[in-house]
Amino acid sequence: AQSVTQPDIHITVSEGASLELRCNYSYGATPYLFWYVQSPGQGLQLLLKYFSGDTLVQGIKGFEAEFKRSQSSFNLRKPSVHWSDAAEYFCAVGARDDYKLSFGAGTTVTVRA
Amino acid sequence: NAGVTQTPKFQVLKTGQSMTLQCAQDMNHEYMSWYRQDPGMGLRLIHYSVGAGITDQGEVPNGYNVSRSTTEDFPLRLLSAAPSQTSVYFCASSYTRNTEAFFGQGTRLTVV
Numbered sequence: 051a052q053s054v055t056q057p058d059i060h061i062t063v064s065e066g067a068s069l070e071l072r073c074n075y076s077y078g079a080t081p082y083l084f085w086y087v088q089s090p091g092q093g094l095q096l097l098l099k100y101f102s103g104d105t106l107v108q109g110i111k112g113f114e115a116e117f118k119r120s121q122s123s124f125n126l127r128k129p130s131v132h133w134s135d136a137a138e139y140f141c142a143v144g145a146r147d148d149y150k151l152s153f154g155a156g157t158t159v160t161v162r163a
Numbered sequence: 164n165a166g167v168t169q170t171p172k173f174q175v176l177k178t179g180q181s182m183t184l185q186c187a188q189d190m191n192h193e194y195m196s197w198y199r200q201d202p203g204m205g206l207r208l209i210h211y212s213v214g215a216g217i218t219d220q221g222e223v224p225n226g227y228n229v230s231r232s233t234t235e236d237f238p239l240r241l242l243s244a245a246p247s248q249t250s251v252y253f254c255a256s257s258y259t260r261n262t263e264a265f266f267g268q269g270t271r272l273t274v275v
Contacts, residue, residue, distance in 0.1 A: 054205075059203070084263075086266075093167075093267055093269055094266040096264070149196075150211065153198075153205040153206040
């Protein structure tokens, strides 16, 4: 079965600074990989996904993520953070022969002025 | 443009009561699922369905029942509520295996 680790529980970043959120997965083959964002009191919204092909994936709101097979990682980045990026971010992994998604515990991002 | 609709948004139950959380999607998605979200634990899969009449257990199924009589609806039943079921519950749907999952707004359930 697949699993996901998000090592950082909470990150504080200044507005305008860059952001990187870490995600490591465990799966025996090439997985499907996702990043979701959850604003307070809201459901989850998909930021980006990786299925195959180019390992650098562009998403919405200026986010990108890079799949590194050798490191079993799928880290999320944004060059310049806006106050509206304050939220909780979840990495998720899916197996190619299964419907189920496994989610990490989440990383809460605080943006300071 | 409804997407995935969950009702109610908030609910308080007494220990031992039963209730049903409703989930409906209007995107003709074959796959639907229920998650619970608890602080520091991410989302954990309770039950899922790959089509009408087909359901299966996820990671944390105990105390919950589901059924899928139509493509659109996937209700989650709490048989006898316990304080450990206090959580935020999310319903999600997707078109096929591991395409994007669309989430509802969640139901915040408190069991006292």
